[in-house]
Amino acid sequence: MPPMPPVLMDELVEEVLLRLPPEDPASFVRSSAACKPWRRILAAPRFRRRYREFHGTPPVLGFFKEDARFVPTTSTSTFLPVQPRLPSIYSMDSRHGRALFADFRGEDSAELVVLEPITGHQRRVPLPDLLASNFSAAVLCTAQGCDHHGCQGGHSLVAFVSTDEDRRVTSACLCSPETGAWSRSTILNHPNVESDGATGVLSVLVGDALYFNIGGILKYQLGTRCLSIFGKPINSQGCLMTAGNGELGFAAVVDDATNLTLWSMETGSEGAMGWEKRWVIDLQTLLPDGALLIRLLEREISCSSSTVVSGFAEGTQVIFVSTFVGCYMVDLKSGRARKVSSYSETLYPYTSFYIPAMEVASTGQGQ
Known part of the structure; x- marks a missing residue:
């Protein structure tokens, strides 16, 4: 009878498990079912921290459609993240492990919803007074020292921009979902801008500024709260x-x-x-x-x-x-x-x- 193969040291098993593909969450479940020692390694906070550091960039697990329905692009179909299920919910943004939605159940009760789809944790904040027909919002993590590789919990920030086509002005403000209080609005006059009726348009975070593709490209500097606008390349x-x-x-x-x-x-x-x-x-x-x-x-x-x-x-x-x-x-x-x-x-x-x-x-x- 051939001798039993040597048992791998936990350190070597951990090095192997670190290389499980991030875009295949089901592989963790399959690996944990192999044996109790593997499950212990996968469940340890140390492994989860090392895994995020090893891979660096979080994978694309899927996307939210405009009606807030989540569409997986990976094996998350078995482990769908938490998602809102109200007919009045619309997607607004997604960043740093969070998703942002607008809930228009009624004109007097409209809210923004900050959701962590992995944990199900959510906060609601009322919409600011500067709501117009052409608006968008963005969410980002503001936890001190966070590398945004595994954002869960911690402080976040919501930015809201709105273009009033009749008055030809754009306004922007910030809100901490922890307090629910909006900052004083920054107002920008731009009489020549052409409004496109956009709502919930995509934004991007570059450095300390958020950019919105709404009536041109809006730049909202988070530190100074300055608002400016410039043209698109086409x-x-x-x-x-x-x-x-x-x-x-x-x-x-x-x-x-x-x-x-x-x-x-x-x-x-x-x-x-x-x-x-x-x-x-x-x-x-x-x-x-x-x-x-x-x-x-x-x-x-x-x-x-x-x-x-x-x-x-x-x-x-x-x-x-x-x-x-x-x-x-x-x-x-x-x-x-x-x-x-x-x-x-x-x-x-x-x-x-x-x-x-x-x-x-x-x-x-x-x-």
Whole structure:
């Protein structure tokens, strides 16, 4: 009878388990079922902390559609994050392990809801008085020293911007969900801006500023609470993103709905800022065969919809492109694309490390 194989040291097992793919949370459950020592390692706070440090960037687990429905893009289908289930809930933003929704149950009771989908923890704050037909909001973690690799609990901040088309002004303010109190509004006059009726548009956080694609590109400096506006690189529907250099970026589908074009905001030698075209990708080579064929029918039936960039996962190189055939998740780094949903003009990607809770069958969990 052959001898039993040597038992791996816990330290070696932990090194192996650290390499479980973040985009496959079900692998943790399968591994924990292998034996009690493995389950003990996976359940330990030490492992969870090391796992986030080892992988760095949280994976895209899915996205919230405009109606707040969560669509998984990974094996989270078995372990769906908590999501609101009221018909009056609409998605507004997602960042740092949090999702932000607007609840319009009634004009006098409209609220913003900050939800941590992994834990189910939520806070509600009333909408500010500067609500108009053209508005958006954003949420971010403000916990001191947080690297945003595993944001759960801690302090957060909500920013709200609103454009009044009749008065030709834009207002912005901040709120801590812990207190529910809104700051004094910052007001910007811009008589020449063209409002597009956007609500719940995508935002992006770059440094200490939030940017909103609403009536132009709005910049809200969080530290100084200064508000400014500047033009987009192209007068077309597009999506704000972070460029490869860590600066503000913009993505749009142009040239007869076949080219995905990426811009980044550059600063010249004299301090002047402007858009620079960085990358043009032919969608016919990037998306699967047939993804753009329906576009031919668009001309025949005079439909206004087209291929659009419908979302960007902040902190990653993942964007979402919607065509008549469906919505495709595109990894710009690897060049891979796959269909994840039906057509959607706007979606809110959700990124987070998701290690399912496990009961430890033995003592000594480790720290």
